[in-house]
Amino acid sequence: MKKYELQLKNEKLRLYDRITLFILLINFSLFILFSIQSPDRTKKIVCLAGSIAIVSLLLIQFFKKKSGTMKSYVYSYAGLLIATAIWFIIGNWLAGILCLFLFLLYRLSKQRLLAEFSTDKIKYTSILLKAIEWNQLNNAILKDGILTIDFKNNKIIQAEIDDSANNINEKEFNDFCSQQLKEKNQQK
DSSP states (O other), rough: OEEEEEOOOOOHHHHHHHHHHHHHHHHHHHHHHHHHHHHHHHHHHHHHHHHHHHHHHHHHHEEEHHTTOOOOOHHHHHHHHHHHHHHHHTTTTHHHHHHHHHHHHHHHHHHHHEEEEEEEEEEEESSSEEEEEEEEEEEEEETTTTTEEEETSSEEEEEEETTTOOOOOHHHHHHHHHHHHHHHHHHO
């Protein structure tokens, strides 16, 4: 069974990273504020430890990103999870649940965007996995690094593919799609 897997570009990754950095800085600031103002000694220590952990992770992330040695977003994951744990420990459940939700959203935003074309169907991953049957399509084409999927209901999906992750011959891919469209439309 022949299969093509195209990795799509995610142009918003830098925006997601900046939003997460902003959220971590807000948590850091709130932990510092709580460590100063809280009358409870245990909460002060926990908040101070949380703020130190978050700033340490952000510094490590900054230097790892500069050196390019590792995926630096792992430190943002850890920072969000630490913030979540600190909020739960000090008894602020709403803030903890909010941080956990933001962690899950950030985790989803970092997943690879894929379009997998097989003889059975097309699996298109954006935030959720969508299965597209060939008989729902008018056309599917790859031209100049742009994937276009044209549905019979006049809906169109266009996405730029990541050239560094894909090594696909456009002509072979387009021939494969044309063949699948012919076969599936003849089976009706």
